Amino acid sequence: MAKSSTSDRALGLPELLAQIAVHLSPPSLAVCARVSHHWNDNFTPPLWHTIDDSLYFWPTLLHLYEHLDQVRQIRRVQDRIRHGLQKYGHHIRHLSVTNEDFAKVVSQDGASLRLESLSIVWSTRSFNWTDGLDMLTPDTLAVEKEAVAVVEKGGILHPDAAFNWNFTKDDWVLIQKFWLLVFRVPGLRSFKFFVPEHRELLKVITPQFFRGPLAAQFRTLTSVQLDFEQLDLLDFLETLPNLQHLYTGYDSIKDGTLKKVYPRLRTLVIDQTLSGTTFYNLLKHLPGLEHFGVGSVLKILEHENCYGYNNNNENDGIPVQLRGLHLLDEFDEFDYDTMADIAYDILPGLPFLTELTIDAVYPSLGFVLVTYCRQLEVFRCSENIDSIHCDGINERRGINVMSDLLESCPRLRVFDAITHEIIPNRIIRNPWVCKNLEVFRCQLTGFSRLDSDEELVYKGVVQAMESTRDMILSEEQDEICDQHQRCQTQHHQVYDRLASLTELRILDLGHQLINPEHRNNSDPYVESLNRESHAGRTYIHDNGPIFGSMELSLPSGLARLRTLKKLEVFGFTGVDHRIREPELEWMAKAWPHLEVMRGLCEGQILGAVDCYVTSALRRKMQKLRPDVRHENFEPEGSTSVCLRRLF
Structure with a gap:
């Protein structure tokens, strides 16, 4: 610590002693001093080691002054952040920023940080926190100079006069300060900079930029996530010799052909479609690649004899160690040939594959995976559908298509395919070998459930048999009783299969999503939904539950899942679950680690109120387990699924 700092702090000791000495004996004072010393040495550094302004108390702090006018609010928030950075910033090693005020303070006062990783991300929010500023245009040179002059030595970036500017002076200054911060932080190993709504801010990033004033800083980087406008992959890998993980956005790779081997790269995500030739060229020259994310892989010409590992002489002998393949594009029914090509031509050449992310599943995919990739541990299918009720919205995905994985891949830990369906007879007939499954x-x-009319008949039979043992059933009644018994048997056997998965942390059996276009109450879709009144309020039912889905009541066998002691997430949105208060009381006790419940959350239609039964059940669960969160699962798309896993 600097002498001046030590002296300044020592001046306050007499006042401190005067306040507490009357309450403590000298030995107690000594103990307090030692505790304070140990606290600062042992607890403060870990507490500030990783800062994410979207977690814990930070969102509350950043909104403390919302009641003030905008200028005073921004100044107060920024002063609080600046004070924290000045006092504890030297402990921060990993910094993730999503708030514009936080970003502004960091860009201005972050030079003293000793960061190892820096992440600045805006998904839908604008950089512009000041309105009414002049817009930069090619011929407003004075404004441009004023903006750049704010930054030390004219800034890092220099705009091309021919470029069509459409962002404000503050935007330009901010991006300058971001790169200056990168420049000033020695030893930075990872940075992430995403502004999807303002991609023009990154159009100034050219290949020459990485050979410019920041070249020395970049040489220490091991992970980069940046939505480049154009990226020369060859030039980039040459400039960053220690790079291990690279993500770049849509259509950003100018030239994906490599002529030299780069063994250090472990992760490459390129959100664009590659030809089969380029795909295998990258695998050949990136022998250390473990995870590869691409939009899709296509043949160049129809007459090509597949670009597969064993059928293309150019690919013979490539030591493909790839463990994760992540296909980010959405597929539809017209992409069957592409899916078949991927299944039959690419996957057989990836014998070490343990993770696969893909948009849709087809019969050929499951067959090839269990034939050539039995070591698969993670299978994810993205959720690019509007609702679990697919009639009239989307074509229903295949049934039982991926069951082969559960039956043939013993190392499978994650089966994340909520758009997929499995019928109980398949589950009962074929045992699962993945005993360590953690996510399902x-x-x-396809359960043999009774419809509403049949249930009335069955209840009538049960009530009648309670008083008349020798009751003679009609043919219809006899069939309904047999169907009920078959359904009970199905449920018990399926429950037993799920109960055997004692490592399960996530069990999600459905989801129901409303297209954002349908969130307006004036939309005809919303107006067509069923309504009912209860206690003076109107409730909207967003479709009905899926007929034939699994019942989750105690009479159906729910208690057989008492073995799932590690369960953290339980989802049943859109399922005809029949959960009532007794089931909630059982869950609250049987699953001590439960953190999230999906199925009792409020509806997603703007202004609509969910079913009063659901509201009552949610309130009941909140009383039983106030620590359990209720949420609707929002699909983040295959790209986000991939990035959450890779970075």
Whole structure:
């Protein structure tokens, strides 16, 4: 610590002693001093080691002054952040920023940080926190000079006069300060900079930029996530010799052909479609690649004899160690040939594959995976559908298509395919070999459930038999009783299969999502939904539950899942679950680690109120387990699924 700092702090000791000495004996004072010393040495550094302004108390702090006018609010918030950085910033090693005020303070006062990783991300929010500023245009040179002059030595970036500017002076200054911060932080190993709504801010990033004033800083980087406008992959890998993880956005790779081997790269995500030739060229020259994310892989010409590992002489002998393949594009029914090509031509050449992310599943995919990739541990299918009720919205995905994985891949830990369906007869007939499954997100449909009319008949039979043992059933009644018994048997056997998965942390059996276009109450879709009144309020039912989905009541066998002691997430949105208060009381006790419940959350239609039964159940669960969060699962798309896993 600097002498001046020590002296300044020592001046306050007499006052401090005067306040507490009357309450403590000298030995107690000594103990307090030692505790304070140990606290600062042992607890403060870990507490400030990783800062994410979207977690814990930070969102509350950043909104403390919302009641003030905008200028005073921004100044107060920034002063609080600046004070924290000045006092504890030297402890921060990993910094993730999503708030504009936080970003502004960091860009101005972050030079003293000793960061190892820096992340600045805006998904839908604008950089512009000041309105009414002049817009930069090619011929407003004076404004441009004023903006750049704010930054030390004219800034890092220099705009091209021919470029069509459409962002404000503050935007330009901010991006300058971001790169200056990168420049000033020695030893930075990872940075992430995403502004999807303002990609023009990154159009100034050219290949020459990385050979410019920041070249020395970049040489220490091991991970980069940046939505480049154009990226020369060859030039980039040459400039960053220690790079291990690279993500770049849509259509950013100018030239994906490599002529030299780069063994250090472990992760490469390129959100664009590659030809089969380029795909295998990258695998050949990136022998250390473990995870590869691409939009899709296509043949260049129809007459090519597949670009597969064993059928293309150019690819013979490539030591493909790839463990994760992540296909980010959405597929539809017209992409069957592409899916077949990927299944039959690419996957057989990836014998070490343990993770696969893909948009849709087809019969050929499951067959090839269990034939050539039995070591698969993680399978994710993205959720690019509007609702679990697919009739009239989307074509229903295949049934039982990926069951082969559960039956043939013993190392499978994650089966994340909520758009997929498995029927109970398949589950009962074929045992699962994945005993260490931790995540199971899939629809279980096809149970022999009674419809509403049949249930009335069955209840009548039960009531009648309680008083008349020798009751003679009609043919219809006899069939309904047999169907009920078959359904009970199905449920018990499926429950037993799920109960055997004692490592399960996530069990999600359905989801129901409303397209954002349908969130307006004036939309005809919303107006067509069923309504009912209860206690003076109107409730909207967003479709009905899926007929034939799994019942989750105690009479159906729910208690058989008492073995799932590690369960953290339980989802049943859109399922005809029949959960009532007794089931909630059982869950609250049987699953001590439960953190999230999906199925009792409020509806997603703007202004609509969910079913009063659901509201009552949610309130009941909140009393039983106030620590359990209720949420609707929002799909983040295959790209986000991939990035959450890779970075």
